[in-house]
Amino acid sequence: MVYRRNEGFRYAFCDDVAIKGTIKSENTTLHGKTWEGLILDISPQGMKVQTNLQLTSSERQQVQLEVNFCLDKDTIQAFSEVRWGRELGSQSLYGLYMHNQPAVEGQIVEELKARRRKEVLKGE
Secondary structure: OOOOOOOOOOEEEEEEEEEEEEEEEOOOOOOOOEEEEEEEEEEOOEEEEEEOOOOOHHHHHHEEEEEEEEOOOOEEEEEEEEEEEEEEOOEEEEEEEOOOOHHHHHHHHHHHHHHHHHHHHHOO
């Protein structure tokens, strides 16, 4: 099996981590639309999210998503593109890719370290 991911790790969450954001697009019907969802797993350059946002395959190629989420205590803001999407009942799963944002990558790693330390201390 061939994997396209070249990242060192992907962290899956035990509990729900909320994410919200705004759509950036040249398509005026989509631009500025807000959305919310849950992060299922994350790496420094991408994440898998579950959301009620419904985008067609052509819309996925036209949009950039501004994402805002908190892994431990600081809110992280980044821009992402939709790499893939799947229907999941009335929800959708999207693979988001945050490319060329080294400050965001570092912030994600530090927040995950702090979150994991707290989880270990609680005994999870």
